[in-house]
Structure formats: C-alpha cells, structure tokens
Amino acid sequence: MKKMSEVLINIAENIEGNLKCSVASxxxxxxxxxxxxxxxxxxxxxxxxxxxxSNYNQIRExxxxxxxxxxxxxxxxxxxxxxxxxLDFVIEHYxxxxxxxxxxxxxxxxxxxxxxxxx
Amino acid sequence: MSEIVxxxxxxxxNECSYVLYSGTSITEEEDAFRHLNDLFLMQFMLLNKGIVKxxxxxxxxxDILKRMDEKTNLKKIGKxxxxxxxxxxxxxIIDINNFQDExxxxxxxxxxxxxxxxxxxxxxxxxKNNTYLSSDYFEDIATSRSRTILLMSQCxxxxxxxxxxRKNICTIGASEYQSSLSLDLLPLCRIFGDKAEDHAxxxxxxxxxxxxxxxxxxxCVSLYTNDLLKFNRxxxxxxxxxxxxxxxxxxxxxxQNKIDFELIQHKDGKTYVRSGYMxxxxxxxxxxxxxxxxxxxx
Numbered sequence: 001m002k003k004m005s006e007v008l009i010n011i012a013e014n015i016e017g018n019l020k021c022s023v024a025s026x027x028x029x030x031x032x033x034x035x036x037x038x039x040x041x042x043x044x045x046x047x048x049x050x051x052x053x054s055n056y057n058q059i060r061e062x063x064x065x066x067x068x069x070x071x072x073x074x075x076x077x078x079x080x081x082x083x084x085x086x087l088d089f090v091i092e093h094y095x096x097x098x099x100x101x102x103x104x105x106x107x108x109x110x111x112x113x114x115x116x117x118x119x
Numbered sequence: 120m121s122e123i124v125x126x127x128x129x130x131x132x133n134e135c136s137y138v139l140y141s142g143t144s145i146t147e148e149e150d151a152f153r154h155l156n157d158l159f160l161m162q163f164m165l166l167n168k169g170i171v172k173x174x175x176x177x178x179x180x181x182d183i184l185k186r187m188d189e190k191t192n193l194k195k196i197g198k199x200x201x202x203x204x205x206x207x208x209x210x211x212i213i214d215i216n217n218f219q220d221e222x223x224x225x226x227x228x229x230x231x232x233x234x235x236x237x238x239x240x241x242x243x244x245x246x247k248n249n250t251y252l253s254s255d256y257f258e259d260i261a262t263s264r265s266r267t268i269l270l271m272s273q274c275x276x277x278x279x280x281x282x283x284x285r286k287n288i289c290t291i292g293a294s295e296y297q298s299s300l301s302l303d304l305l306p307l308c309r310i311f312g313d314k315a316e317d318h319a320x321x322x323x324x325x326x327x328x329x330x331x332x333x334x335x336x337x338x339c340v341s342l343y344t345n346d347l348l349k350f351n352r353x354x355x356x357x358x359x360x361x362x363x364x365x366x367x368x369x370x371x372x373x374x375q376n377k378i379d380f381e382l383i384q385h386k387d388g389k390t391y392v393r394s395g396y397m398x399x400x401x402x403x404x405x406x407x408x409x410x411x412x413x414x415x416x417x
Contacts (some may be wrong), residue, residue, distance in 0.1 A: 006403055013315055017378070020376060020377070021374050022302040022303040022306045022307075022329075022372060022375045023300060023302065023369075023399070025149075025303055025327045025328070025329050025344075026327060027326075027327055034189075038381065052147075053218040055300050055303070055327075055329040056202040056298060056300045056304060057150070057273070057274045057298055057299050057300055057301070057375075058298045059237075060147065060150070060174075062148070062149070066201075071189060072232070077146070078148050079145070079147075079148055079149075080148075080219050081145075081148075081186045081189060082148075082191060083174040083189055083192070084325055084326075086326065087326065087327065089248075089249075093303065093305065093306045094306075094373075094377040095190075095306075095309070095373070096302070096306050096307070096370050096373040096377070097306070097309045097310050097369070097370070097373065098130055098369075099369065100310055100343050100366065100369045100370075100373075101362065101365045101366055101369055102310050102347060102362075102366060103341070104312065105338065105343075105346050105347055106311050106312070106343055106346060107311065107312035107313070107348070108311050108312075109311070109315075109343055109346055111314060111317060111318070111321070114167055114321075114342070115166065115167055115197075116196055116197030116198075116321075117198055117199075118166050118172070118208050
C-alpha cells in the first residue's frame with residue numbers, strides 16, 4: 001500500500017505532522033447519504049475525500065481534505081455521523097514507544113488468552 | 120480513616136459495582152465514538168477479569184447507539200456487533216441525562232467508577248445538556264461503609280483531586296489540571312510488537328480511532344498484570360497506578376519529542392507552526408495511597 005505522503009501530496013505540513021505524531025486521526029469519507037446531507041449544508045465539501053479530527057479533547061474542529069490532501073475547510077460541530085471507507089494509504093506514524101517501560105514484556109503475550117464471548 | 124482500609128480486597132471481584140461513564144454527546148461527532156470506545160475497553164477488561172455483566176452499568180448518550188452499527192460497519196467483537204456487546208454484556212445502559220435520577224449507589228458494596236469523555240475544572244461534562252457532574256456528587260454517594268474508587272481520564276481530572284479520603288474515596292486521575300488527549304490506537308499498540316495490528320483491530324470500533332493513553336495503559340497492565348509486574352510480590356492498585364502512569368508519561372513524552380523534532384527540522388527556511396497546541400502535558404495523580412495499597416489485582 002502507498003504511503004500517506006505519496007497520496008496526500010498537497011497536505012499541509014501541520015496536519016501531516018499531527019497525523020504522524022498520532023495527535024490527529026484521518027478517515028476516508030464514504031460517499032453515502034450522510035455525506036450528501038453534510039454537502040447540502042456545506043457545498044464546499046463536495047470534493048472532500050478525507051476528514052481529520054484532532055485527538056486533543058479541547059479541540060472540536062475537524063479539517064476536510066480533497067483527494068490529494070489539499071485543505072478545503074475547517075468546521076466545528078459536524079454531526080452527520082460520517083461513515084468511513086478503509087484508508088488507501090498507510091500513515092508513517094512516528095515511533096511513540098521508544099524506551100517504553102513495558103519494553104518487550106508484551107511482545108509474546110497470547111491474544112488467545114483474551115475472551116471475546118461471555119456467558 | 121475507617122477499618123475498611125485494613126481489609127485487603129481485589130479490584131476485580133463480583134462483590135463490587137462498576138460504573139463506566141462518558142458524557143460526550145452524539146452531537147460531538149467523532150469524540151462521542153472515541154470516548155465510548157474507551158468505555159468499551161474498560162467493559163472488555165472487566166469481563167475478561169471475570170466480572171459478570173450484572174455488576175456493570177454503562178452511562179453515556181444513548182443516542183450514540185442509534186448510529187453505532189452504521190459507524191462501525193457492523194464490525195463484530197466475538198459473535199456480536201459492538202452495539203450488541205455494549206448492551207448484552209452490561210446490566211443496564213443509563214442515558215447521561217438520567218444518571219443522577221436513575222442510578223442508586225448501594226452503600227454496602229464497593230463502587231468502581233471509570234470515566235472517559237470531556238472534563239473541566241467544574242467536573243465531568245455532560246455534552247447532551249451542557250452541565251457538569253462535580254466532585255460534590257461523589258462526596259454525597261461516598262460512605263465509610265465501603266470503598267469509592269474513581270478512575271478519571273478526562274481533562275482536568277484534578278477537579279476530583281480534593282475529595283474527602285476519610286470517606287474511603289480513592290481517586291486516580293489521568294491528569295491534574297492539564298488537558299487530556301487521545302492517541303491513534305495503532306501506534307499505542309506497538310508495545311505488542313508483531314501483534315500490534317491484531318490488538319488495534321480487536322480493540323477499535325473502526326480503524327484510526329483514538330484512545331485515551333491512560334485508560335489504554337491501565338487496560339494493558341490489568342490484562343497482563345503478571346507479565347508486567349513480575350518483580351512485585353504484591354500486585355496492588357498502587358503498583359498498577361505506577362505502571363499505568365509511567366506508560367502514559369512515556370507515550371506523551373515521545374509525542375512531545377516528535378513534535379519538538381519536527382519544529383527543529385523545519386525552523387530554517389520554513390515557518391512551521393503546528394495547530395497551536397504544542398505542549399503535550401498530562402500529569403497523572405493518585406489520591407489516597409493508603410486505600411490503594413490494600414486493593415489487589417491478582
């Protein structure tokens with residue numbers, strides 16, 4: 001799969017940096033009735049392909065990007081229950097586990113020990 | 120201090136009541152789902168530690184459930200969808216607006232209350248009616264007869280810093296007077312090595328969801344206590360806190376370091392200003408260490 005920087009060639013550096021640092025999340029918007037409803041309220045979003053949310057609890061604004069990562073609009077209070085398609089790129093996340101106190105203690109834990117169904 | 124603190128008990132036991140709380144409203148779009156995903160992780164943890172559903176109460180904006188299946192593309196955990204999981208494996212779901220009217224604390228049982236969502240110095244935010252659940256509520260429901268344990272992950276959790284520990288209250292906060300934040304789940308899961316993607320996929324409502332790093336760290340320490348606390352003879356809450364806090368610090372410090380690195384990389388030739396929030400500061404705290412020292416995990 002392509003890297004984010006190969007697909008979103010016009011992405012603003014601050015948004016790209018926030019995504020790589022994991023303090024923002026990006027989703028590919030599914031073209032469905034929810035998106036159509038949003039576009040009916042914000043015509044400029046017709047070409048929006050991606051939405052970026054800040055993961056800071058104090059920031060409520062989200063950024064809409066076009067297919068190449070170009071910035072379209074920042075909107076607060078989006079409430080259209082946008083549904084997402086699978087991302088068509090991988091994000092080159094920075095490593096945020098350097099010197100993590102759990103180190104390699106959890107590399108060999110078995111997921112089989114976790115229950116998924118309960119009585 | 121009552122004699123309760125002298126009694127050794129387990130954190131995960133079916134004589135306790137567990138309340139999982141997020142006041143984030145569906146009108147807050149993405150935040151509603153990521154904060155509910157936090158609660159799902161706590162519910163998953165409780166069930167995996169043997170807590171029966173009858174002892175688990177979920178409190179959130181029930182309007183989120185109406186949109187849940189569409190949002191998660193009917194993704195399943197085990198044999199059920201996430202919305203089914205939340206309702207099937209809990210005693211009840213109380214709408215955030217009805218919490219204080221519908222929930223009655225049994226004062227003969229220990230209460231473990233875990234929060235996600237938004238917070239401020241006023242307390243836990245209810246986004247559905249724009250009010251706050253303040254620390255007064257917990258002063259009112261606390262009792263000397265049993266324990267009240269609060270695990271707070273919202274912003275400014277320090278607004279619960281000053282509760283009266285003589286009432287057997289133990290508060291653990293992800294932050295004191297700082298904002299809290301979530302981080303993309305996949306990079307957090309890199310602590311699982313090759314199994315990072317499998318864990319991220321299992322734990323998330325949908326790809327790219329962000330999770331509170333403090334609650335995520337607490338989940339990991341709780342699920343894998345013996346793997347992590349192998350040098351501690353006694354697996355007490357105070358040690359669990361220690362590991363949870365150090366993990367949280369490490370994640371946030373690495374994020375801050377990367378942000379600083381980016382700034383340095385770009386300072387010559389380009390003006391590089393991040394979205395205005397460049398300080399990743401979060402200081403976990405624990406109130407009432409005496410009580411915490413007698414609450415065991417395994």
